[in-house]
Amino acid sequence: xxxxxxxxxxxxxxxxxxxxxxxxxxxxxxxxxxxxxxxxxxxxxxxxxxxxxxxxxxxxxxxxxxxxxxxxxxxxxxxxxxxxxxxxxxxxxxxxxxxxxxxxxxxxxxxxxxxxxxxxx
Numbered sequence: 001x002x003x004x005x006x007x008x009x010x011x012x013x014x015x016x017x018x019x020x021x022x023x024x025x026x027x028x029x030x031x032x033x034x035x036x037x038x039x040x041x042x043x044x045x046x047x048x049x050x051x052x053x054x055x056x057x058x059x060x061x062x063x064x065x066x067x068x069x070x071x072x073x074x075x076x077x078x079x080x081x082x083x084x085x086x087x088x089x090x091x092x093x094x095x096x097x098x099x100x101x102x103x104x105x106x107x108x109x110x111x112x113x114x115x116x117x118x119x120x121x
Contacts, residue, residue: 002026002110004095008080009115016119017083022095022112024076030107033100034071034078038091038117045094049080052100085119092116 008020024031035050035058049059049069057069068081078095095112098105 002028002097004097004110004112006095006112006115009093009117011118012085013121014085014087014119016085018117020080020093020115022078024097028076030099031097034097036080037094037096040091051078087119090117090119
């Protein structure tokens with residue numbers, strides 16, 4: 001099993017910044033990609049950003065230029081730096097880890113419990 005421990009969510013004003021962290025532990029040998037998804041209230045969960053162990057990154061168009069994903073492979077930790085936050089970015093953010101082949105995940109995927117990010121004045 002894999003455990004994902006998230007931190008960094010909370011309340012922030014529009015235009016502010018937050019950094020989310022996710023540390024993976026357990027049986028992580030098969031993991032080559034980690035990323036962040038978010039689910040706004042009443043909406044579907046969508047991919048925000050992901051990064052592979054090789055350093056390849058993907059960003060949703062809506063966050064390009066504002067969010068940055070990074071990782072420390074030695075610590076099995078992924079980060080999401082979120083700048084210029086907007087009220088529309090309010091959502092539960094979930095850390096995800098799995099084995100990515102191309103754009104398709106193979107086998108088990110693991111999820112954090114989710115951390116709430118609220119952007120409001």
